[in-house]
Amino acid sequence: MKRRDFVGLTGLATGALWLPSIPGFGGSLVDPARLLEPGLDVAMKKRLADVALNTAKSAGASYADVRIGRYLNQGVFTREKQVQNIVSSESFGAGVRVIANGTWGFASTNTVTEAGIAKAAQLAVQIAKANSKVQKEQVKLAPQKGFGEVSWKAPIQRNAFEVPIKDKVDLLLAANAAAMDNGASFVNSVLFQVNEQKYFASTDGSYIDQDIHRIFPTFGVTVVDRASGKFRSRQALSAPMGLGYEYLTPKSEDKIAGPQGSDVVGYRNSYDMLEDAARAAKQAKLKLTAKSVTAGKYDLVLDPHHLGLTIHESVGHPLELDRVLGYEANYAGTSFATLEWKAKNLPYGSKQVNIMADKLQKGSLGAVGWDDEGVKTKEWMLIDQGKLIDYEKIRDQAHIVGQQESDGCCYSQSWQDVQFQRMPNISLKPGTQKMSVDDMVKGVEKGIYIAGNGSFSIDQQRYNSQFGGQVFYAIEKGKITEMLEDVAYQTNTLEFWNSCAGSCDASDYRLAGFFNDGKGQPSQSSAVSHGSSTTRFNAVNVINTARKI
Amino acid sequence: MAILSKDEAQAILKKVLGFSKADECQASLNGRTTGNVRYARNSVSTAGATDNVSLAVEARFGKRAGIATANEFDDATLRRCVQRAEEIARLAPEDPEYMPLLGPQQYLTPTAYAASTAAITPDFRAQAAGDSIALCTAKNLTAAGYLEDGTYFQALRNNKGLEAYQQSTNVDFSITVRTPDGTGSGYATADYTDAAKFSAKNLTQIAADKAAGSRNAKALEPGKYTVILEPAALASDEGLLNNLMYSLGAREADEGRSFLSKKGGGNRKGEKLFDERVSIYSDPLNAEVPSGVFDGEGLPVKRMAWIEKGKVSNLYTSRYWAQKTGQQPTAFPGNWIMEGGTQSVQDLIKSTAKGILVTRLWYIRDVDPQTLLYTGLTRDGTFYIENGQIKFPVKNFRFNESPVIMLNNLEAIGRPVRIGGNLVPPLKIRDFTFTSLSDAV
Numbered sequence: 001m002k003r004r005d006f007v008g009l010t011g012l013a014t015g016a017l018w019l020p021s022i023p024g025f026g027g028s029l030v031d032p033a034r035l036l037e038p039g040l041d042v043a044m045k046k047r048l049a050d051v052a053l054n055t056a057k058s059a060g061a062s063y064a065d066v067r068i069g070r071y072l073n074q075g076v077f078t079r080e081k082q083v084q085n086i087v088s089s090e091s092f093g094a095g096v097r098v099i100a101n102g103t104w105g106f107a108s109t110n111t112v113t114e115a116g117i118a119k120a121a122q123l124a125v126q127i128a129k130a131n132s133k134v135q136k137e138q139v140k141l142a143p144q145k146g147f148g149e150v151s152w153k154a155p156i157q158r159n160a161f162e163v164p165i166k167d168k169v170d171l172l173l174a175a176n177a178a179a180m181d182n183g184a185s186f187v188n189s190v191l192f193q194v195n196e197q198k199y200f201a202s203t204d205g206s207y208i209d210q211d212i213h214r215i216f217p218t219f220g221v222t223v224v225d226r227a228s229g230k231f232r233s234r235q236a237l238s239a240p241m242g243l244g245y246e247y248l249t250p251k252s253e254d255k256i257a258g259p260q261g262s263d264v265v266g267y268r269n270s271y272d273m274l275e276d277a278a279r280a281a282k283q284a285k286l287k288l289t290a291k292s293v294t295a296g297k298y299d300l301v302l303d304p305h306h307l308g309l310t311i312h313e314s315v316g317h318p319l320e321l322d323r324v325l326g327y328e329a330n331y332a333g334t335s336f337a338t339l340e341w342k343a344k345n346l347p348y349g350s351k352q353v354n355i356m357a358d359k360l361q362k363g364s365l366g367a368v369g370w371d372d373e374g375v376k377t378k379e380w381m382l383i384d385q386g387k388l389i390d391y392e393k394i395r396d397q398a399h400i401v402g403q404q405e406s407d408g409c410c411y412s413q414s415w416q417d418v419q420f421q422r423m424p425n426i427s428l429k430p431g432t433q434k435m436s437v438d439d440m441v442k443g444v445e446k447g448i449y450i451a452g453n454g455s456f457s458i459d460q461q462r463y464n465s466q467f468g469g470q471v472f473y474a475i476e477k478g479k480i481t482e483m484l485e486d487v488a489y490q491t492n493t494l495e496f497w498n499s500c501a502g503s504c505d506a507s508d509y510r511l512a513g514f515f516n517d518g519k520g521q522p523s524q525s526s527a528v529s530h531g532s533s534t535t536r537f538n539a540v541n542v543i544n545t546a547r548k549i
Numbered sequence: 550m551a552i553l554s555k556d557e558a559q560a561i562l563k564k565v566l567g568f569s570k571a572d573e574c575q576a577s578l579n580g581r582t583t584g585n586v587r588y589a590r591n592s593v594s595t596a597g598a599t600d601n602v603s604l605a606v607e608a609r610f611g612k613r614a615g616i617a618t619a620n621e622f623d624d625a626t627l628r629r630c631v632q633r634a635e636e637i638a639r640l641a642p643e644d645p646e647y648m649p650l651l652g653p654q655q656y657l658t659p660t661a662y663a664a665s666t667a668a669i670t671p672d673f674r675a676q677a678a679g680d681s682i683a684l685c686t687a688k689n690l691t692a693a694g695y696l697e698d699g700t701y702f703q704a705l706r707n708n709k710g711l712e713a714y715q716q717s718t719n720v721d722f723s724i725t726v727r728t729p730d731g732t733g734s735g736y737a738t739a740d741y742t743d744a745a746k747f748s749a750k751n752l753t754q755i756a757a758d759k760a761a762g763s764r765n766a767k768a769l770e771p772g773k774y775t776v777i778l779e780p781a782a783l784a785s786d787e788g789l790l791n792n793l794m795y796s797l798g799a800r801e802a803d804e805g806r807s808f809l810s811k812k813g814g815g816n817r818k819g820e821k822l823f824d825e826r827v828s829i830y831s832d833p834l835n836a837e838v839p840s841g842v843f844d845g846e847g848l849p850v851k852r853m854a855w856i857e858k859g860k861v862s863n864l865y866t867s868r869y870w871a872q873k874t875g876q877q878p879t880a881f882p883g884n885w886i887m888e889g890g891t892q893s894v895q896d897l898i899k900s901t902a903k904g905i906l907v908t909r910l911w912y913i914r915d916v917d918p919q920t921l922l923y924t925g926l927t928r929d930g931t932f933y934i935e936n937g938q939i940k941f942p943v944k945n946f947r948f949n950e951s952p953v954i955m956l957n958n959l960e961a962i963g964r965p966v967r968i969g970g971n972l973v974p975p976l977k978i979r980d981f982t983f984t985s986l987s988d989a990v
Contacts, residue, residue, distance in 0.1 A: 028603075028617075028618040028619065028620070029605075029616050029617055029618045030617075030633075031633060031636065031637060082645050082646075083642050086641070104594075104595065106595070106597065110620070127596060130596075130671065130675070131593050131596055131675075133675075134592065134593045134675065134678065134679055134682070135592055135593060136590075136591060136592040137590070137592060169642075185804075185805065185806075186804060186806065222806050224804070224805035224806055224810075226805055226812075226813055226814055227812070227813065228812065229805075229810060229811065229812035229813070230919065231805055231806045231810070231918075231919060233806075233918075325590070326589055326590050326691065326693065326727070327589045327590065327594060327693075328589070328693075329589055329691070329693035329725050329727060329734075330589065330693035330694055330695055330723055330724065330725040331695065331723075333911075333989075334727075334731075336988065336989070338731070416599075418595055418597070455914050455915060455916045455924065456914055457912045457913070457914045457924045457925055457926070457947075458912055459911070459912065459926045459928070459945060459947075459987045459989035460911055460912070460926075460928055460989055461987075461988070461989035461990065462989075463987050463988040463989050464926065464945075464947050464985060464986070464987035464988070464989065466916075466924050466947060466949075468916060486917070488916060488924075490947065490984060490985050492988070521585070521587050521695040521697075522585060522597075522697065541985075543949070543984060545916045545917050545922060545949065546917070546920075547917065547920040547922050547951055547954065548920070549808060549822075549920045549921065549951055549953040549954060
């Protein structure tokens with residue numbers, strides 16, 4: 001079995017695990033105090049970057065960029081009353097990407113000295129020249145002005161690495177206790193924290209220093225009924241965020257209640273882990289005896305934590321231009337939303353569907369000042385009143401769709417991997433009419449309210465998908481009546497978005513997010529957020545997932 | 550050079566242990582030299598290489614443990630690495646699941662290394678990509694593929710007398726061929742210890758034939774069908790059989806949160822849960838799928854049966870859980886082997902009155918851990934079989950199925966082939982549950 005199989009067997013949800021196998025946890029294990037030590041001075045980074053750029057140009061590159069990156073990670077892992085693991089890691093090095101003979105070449109090194117970086121730059125040019133022999137399409141970059149020496153810092157209030165580990169352990173163990181006190185049989189909780197210190201320079205004349213932070217508190221609660229042999233779980237309703245430790249100080253204005261009768265609370269820019277853990281245990285227990293759903297057509301009312309995953313899979317991925325063009329055909333797949341399909345002007349969704357892409361939303365996982373090829377980040381519309389108007393692009397793709405600029409979607413998970421096109425934040429705009437979740441439920445005759453994201457699967461062209469959730473409630477004649485179980489909906493992307501009957505207003509808007517979205521060969525991980533308000537979809541096909549073995 | 554010999558590696562580890570003042574100290578060296586080439590749209594898109602060796606030192610004082618790593622091996626760095634591990638250990642909380650380090654162990658002689666693979670050059674990879682692309686270009690088809698090869702070593706040593714060393718090699722290739730109009734798609738994948746067995750051309754030919762043959766697929770109604778699942782459909786892309794093997798943990802079963810948990814408490818080890826023709830075991834010395842002879846902790850990996858004639862014969866049991874429950878610990882296996890027969894996929898097709906041939910299953914995710922229910926979709930070559938022959942390509946389906954149910958609805962088992970380091974036979978299954986159609990090609 002491969003390493004990932006080991007993770008599968010030991011399981012984040014159920015037992016001990018070996019940390020370096022978690023995406024983003026490469027690098028060397030370090031003392032937590034190391035995470036607060038400063039990295040290389042900016043002037044030094046500029047000097048090293050210039051060595052890379054000059055070496056590449058002398059070796060024959062027509063374009064070069066270099067990323068000097070320091071990636072810091074910490075994970076705190078607990079179950080019930082015990083700490084399972086605390087891991088702090090650091091990865092530091094430089095990656096040089098060049099175009100020579102119209103072909104990309106890339107090489108990286110963890111010897112961050114003038115000699116080490118120059119060697120990587122030379123190797124990158126060599127690789128580009130070697131690959132140019134089998135290259136059929138010359139790389140064409142959208143023009144990009146240089147920004148000079150600039151910087152960007154994530155708008156965090158408290159660096160999570162400044163918080164003593166004891167405080168983090170105390171918080172997780174308190175959340176575990178809250179779950180156990182409320183009937184949990186088992187609980188695993190985790191706090192992931194990431195700081196990317198990235199320096200980018202290119203032959204366009206940019207020298208960009210960025211400091212990016214991400215945090216993700218999460219847990220899984222399981223309740224076992226030994227007598228019946230049944231068990232049910234409920235995962236946290238937190239979102240991974242581009243925030244500091246302040247995300248873990250709950251604020252009442254960030255708590256957003258689900259519809260009356262549902263006992264669901266969602267979270268916006270801060271998270272109450274203890275409250276959610278207690279509620280998760282109660283809900284997991286109720287799930288053991290909840291009514292098994294009757295398969296059929298239902299109007300679905302989907303909360304933002306749940307809907308974020310559906311947006312991710314059925315809008316975010318199909319509109320990645322590299323997939324559309326066939327570059328991911330062997331692994332992640334292609335897309336139904338080809339250039340030819342777009343030209344037909346068929347509706348992607350109903351008029352209520354307005355979906356934007358951005359790398360700007362405060363607190364989102366995608367927010368940065370510039371992407372990993374020196375493009376200033378922005379916001380743009382992908383779907384306007386149901387009509388597909390644009391894709392997600394980087395510099396070498398813009399010309400293919402007749403555009404002059406990149407969207408700033410280029411990202412690499414570390415200095416040692418080559419940057420490529422990744423998903424920006426993709427968000428469904430809230431409704432413009434005033435509407436609360438209760439208002440929305442009132443209008444539903446026969447439906448299901450789903451909160452939290454669960455099981456998910458979609459085909460390689462992003463037509464057919466199946467989604468579960470964390471908690472499900474029946475809606476009858478405008479009212480939540482009871483909890484349901486064994487619910488999943490199966491749908492076709494276009495049918496689903498065309499059945500969209502509208503969203504709640506901006507007061508219900510919040511971000512869901514994914515810490516480890518995988519793509520590419522060898523696979524790379526990226527983090528992305530998806531905003532939405534609770535939204536209604538009419539007459540969706542719901543299946544019952546209960547089986548006997 | 551990332552691949553250290555046994556003597557080189559043990560000399561470094563010996564020195565590391567000499568610097569340690571901890572109660573217990575274990576040091577490991579892991580090295581890899583890998584290379585890859587990726588192509589799409591009949592053109593190479595990226596190529597890369599890595600060369601890395603790293604040292605991990607685990608120091609323990611009582612039940613407190615700390616780990617530090619390094620990737621340089623001069624005396625000063627080694628000494629600092631040991632000190633850092635010891636500092637982290639002193640600050641760490643006591644581990645309630647502490648197990649003492651293992652003493653000296655007897656290992657089998659590993660056979661998972663092939664010189665032909667270790668000798669792969671960038672030119673070899675470019676040639677493989679070039680062969681694959683040329684075949685597709687000539688047939689007006691579009692190739693997207695990925696080749697990755699690697700040579701690996703692992704060395705362990707501790708102050709209780711344990712000493713271990715092993716090397717391995719691997720070549721992993723996958724290819725998706727599509728028709729230019731996007732109406733047909735085919736797939737093939739294979740992996741080897743010995744690169745001499747690898748032919749990009751042969752595998753591309755299989756994918757190309759499936760692509761050309763899957764044009765203009767017809768829609769069949771979703772429902773329960775007899776299916777022939779090719780080995781890649783069972784074990785690539787985190788397949789149904791991999792997922793079954795992941796789920797054989799003793800602790801989860803004993804805790805009541807596994808399909809192997811018993812009503813009222815305990816686990817279902819020893820119960821017959823599958824068709825009696827189902828036998829799955831691990832064997833590090835299997836000639837087709839050789840694997841490591843020790844696991845990360847240094848436990849010897851030996852032949853071990855997991856499912857015998859449909860009965861669950863062993864569960865994966867960590868040293869801690871074994872001690873707590875009075876069981877024997879199981880080393881973490883490096884492969885699994887499902888016993889099969891002699892029939893090829895062609896033979897299985899010939900004996901099928903009505904059924905569906907599935908090349909690949911994709912985006913497989915768990916739906917209900919209670920019943921091990923998974924969902925996912927067919928992909929890259931799905932065909933209708935009638936009277937022993939492939940009649941026409943069919944549109945892709947979504948399935949919702951449990952490997953437990955699947956291995957009870959067994960019609961026939963074919964000849965196993967290597968997929969992802971495991972030996973996997975094609976299976977003919979009745980009443981496999983397709984729940985909806987997909988327009989994806």
